Amino acid sequence: MVYRKEYPRPQLVRKEWLNLNGAWQFEFDDENAGLKEKWFKKEKKFGRKIEVPFAFQAELSGINESTFHDWVWYRREVEIPKDMLGKQIFLHFGAVDYRAAVYVNEQLAGTHEGGHVSFSFNITDYLTGEKESIVIRVEDPSTDETIPRGKQFWLEESAGIWYTRTTGIWQTVWLEAVHTTHLSKLRFTPNIDSGDIQIEFEVAGEYKGKKALIEISFKGSKIAEERIEIFDSFTKRSINLYNRQIFKAGYHHEGWNWSPETPNLFDVVIKIIDAEIVIDEITSYFGMRKIHTENGMVYLNNKPYYQKLVLDQGYWPQGLLTAPDDLDFKKDIELSKEMGFNGCRKHQKVEDPRFLYWADHLGFLVWGECAASPIYSEDAVARLTREWIEIIERDYNHPSIVTWVPINESWGVPNICNNEQQKHHSLAMYHLIHSLDPTRIVISNDGWEMTTTDICAVHNYNHGHKEELEKYEHFKHSLSTKEKLLMSRPAGKKIYTEGFDYQGEPILLTEFGGIGFKIGDAAGWGYTSVSSEEDFVSDYERVIKGVYASRTLHGFCYTQLTDVEQEINGILTYDRKPKCDLKEIKRINNLWHIDTVE
Template sequence: MTFRQEYPRPQLVRGDWLNLNGEWDFEFDDQNIGLEEKWFKESAEYKRKINVPFAYQTKLSGINDSTFHDWVWYRREFTISDSMNGKQIILHFGAVDYRAMVFINGNLVGSHEGGHTSFSFDITNYLQDGNQTLVVRVEDPSIDETIPRGKQYWIEKSAAIWYTRTTGIWQTVWIEAVNKTHIKKLRFTPDIDKGDITIDFEVAGNYINKKVDIDITFKDEVIANETIQIHESFVKRSINLYNRKIFRTGFHHVGWNWSPENPNLFDVKIRVKEQEQVLDTISSYFGMRKIHTENGMVYLNNRPYYQKLVLDQGYWPEGLLTAPTDEDLKKDIELTKEMGFNGCRKHQKVEDPRFLYWADKLGFLVWGECAASPSYSEDAVARLTNEWIEIIERDYNHPCIVTWVPINESWGVPSICNNDQQIHHSAAMYHLIHSLDTTRLVISNDGWELTKTDICAIHNYNHGQKDEVEKYNEFMNSLRTTENLLLSRPAGREIYTKGYHHSGEPILLTEFGGIGYKVGDDSGWGYTSVTNEEDFLADYERVMKAVYESSALHGYCYTQLTDVEQEINGLLTYDRKPKCDLQLLKKINDMWHVPIVR
């Protein structure tokens, strides 16, 4: 059975493409002899089969081997369809963890480092008549602690807060055929105050005497048409959408902004033309959305917005980092909204673009986070920086993403409390991301020891068991006022590191809860524990009551959406079964009034 056949890049869609997921030849290379022995040649022997895009550690891969293999090889054949002949053929990888070398018909076409972002190669000049042979060599070093790994355990299979690691291809592999003159990059920047959408894109190939037609529609109503004569490869235009009018639907343009309550999206079609001949056609979409802070609060579309987030680690029991189906990604969002949350913090994972697509479509806030490295070094800095540049380039257009989180709980900067170099790194990541993206908030170090930041993000799991009354009262009191929050030191760490202090930014409790509840045969741990559904709901209400009674907090992120391996502190089991009536959870989440955007 072949999984994950949906179009993998929802922000830039073309019609002429081929999905390469499915059965590939596969082999471990534990002695690292594959390059020397030329395993990239067709004559090399591969003894195993693997189901791409699932890592060999997963059940769905067909291998299900959790032991460490630092070098692995993939191979498969494919053919170019008649419709693709005469065009440029681009080979795309959704994500490969961690270093990849790619060969076509025995020739190296390129390499990529970074386990969480997309990359591609023009393979046109490497193709031959008939069948094509694609080989991928992957290196995923188990002993290098400067690599951004996130929750993947680099010492053993899984333990404590660390999970089974992912090696190799874990997102869709595909090819597309394009004209030599085509859209290469596309970016949408909304300005709801002016009613403008700024569109910028790059045109690859010969752009002389070419033009671009841009059509924008909203629910099948034509909003704008524009034709641009191309004079250079980079093109940037601002188009006013509102145009001083009331829309036919009877709502003013404010009703067309994107929010979790009203996930309005504009559809876009862009055609590159030479006279009347269409050279390239792409489909995309955008949302008119603004996020900013003011008066100690987060504002969505110029109104105060209380964020009710849940921590989402994006693991599946049969696929680890890879969702078995596109429907699974959608279902996670639907279940989360059903419980009364309006978003998630994607924790230590750069999520599949298909998840972001469904978040855009369904109305779901996302905090984007990157995997951290275990230790600090100049190499670790370079690797994290490069991944963030690629993350923002890939995901910039998704309106669901409202916050970037480059560092979590001082992971990768363990001495930031007194090490100037690590302090500079945290502050530099904040400024780097803002230099690439002016449309979102950035948190420098989620949890504690913050430097420059747009949100004061605090983690606190000290609510105790229900019979630990004194501990619970201390937890409640620590949340009560701004002063108490800033003095709380919940993990024995200062909220701000030396040289930095609170400057009025909104305060959110961005990790807490983690109530452990064993369902079925699962075993594991949580920050506190209960033994039945009634106690689970009661303890959840007890913890949430402390949060909602705080006048200083402007949102939260509850730990966590699902159980993950040995962690049983999810609201859902690992296989997404509710641990209690979700409507009762929603009732608790809705019990205390907070303002929302309408």
């Protein structure tokens, strides 16, 4: 059985591609002898099999081992389909954790460092036209705390808030055939105030004399067509959407905007044309969406918008970081919306683009986060910076993403309160992301010890058990007003680090709750615990009412969507079974009204 058969790059889709998921040869290289012994040679056979795209630690990989193996090798033979021959062949990887070296027919095609984003190599010159040998060497240092690892533990057995590691290929691998002249990058920037969509694209290969045809449709009706002479490898063009026949006929443009309530998307086809022959064609989409902060509130499409988010770790029992099926992403979003949440914070993980595809199409806000390194070092800074550059390049076009979170709870900057170098790192990440993406909100250090930030993002799990009345009253009191919230130290940490203070940004409670409720044989922990469905609903309502009593909070993120390994503090079990009637969660979430916020 081949898992994850869908086209993996939803924002730039072509018809000619070959999915390489499935059975690969596999080998551990615990002595790190593979390079010296030239395991990339065709005569070398590996003794194991693995199901790609699952890491060897995952059950669905067919190996299911959690012991340390810092060097692993993959091998597969591939026949290029006849209709792809004569074109440029690219080998794509959704994500490989952590360092990858790719060999094609015994030749090094390229290397990549960074475990969470996509990369590709043009392998045309290495092909023979017969059976092609693809070999991948992966290095994933199990105990190196300077690499961005997120929730992946540096010990062999998961514990506390730390989960099973992921080594090697964990997203789809595929081949793609393109003309020598083809679209290589695509970027959409919407402006709902003017009604413009700015389209930027790059063309690889010989572009002189070529044309680009851009067709934009909305709900099946073509509303714009632009034919552009290509004079450079980079082209930028703004197209006004509101000054169209459909708008003139009375379709108000606000009905075109993207939001969780109205996830409207525009379909795009871009063709590269040479002498009236289409030599490259891609399909894509965009949403007209604006996010900004003003008057201490978050605005979506120029209207105040209260965010009801749920913390989503993005783990599955059989696949770990890899969703077994594309519909698993859809299911998580649908269950979240069923509970009255309008978005999620993807925690310590850069999620598969297919999740973002479903978030775009179903209407679900996403806070994009990256795996952190546990400690600070100059190497850790460089690695995190490189990953963020690649994250934004990959995910810029998704309208569902409204916020970037480069640092969480001072992970990777443990001494930020009194260390100027670490303060500069926080500031550098904030400004770097804004320099790459001026369209979204950026949080400098989610939880506490913030520097310059667009949202004051506070974590507070101090709601106590229902019998701890004094503790609960203190929880409500600390959230009740702006002054009390800014003076609070819920984890013994200042809300802003030394030298920085509140500048009027919206205040959101971005981690809280975590009510533990054991179902069946599950064993683990929560920040507080209950023993029945009735108590779970009652305690959830108690905690949410404490949040809604605040006169200053403009949104929240509840911990968490599902149980994960030893954490049993999800609203759903690890295998996505509801712990209670989800209508009750929605009823409680819907107790809020905008008039309660200052």
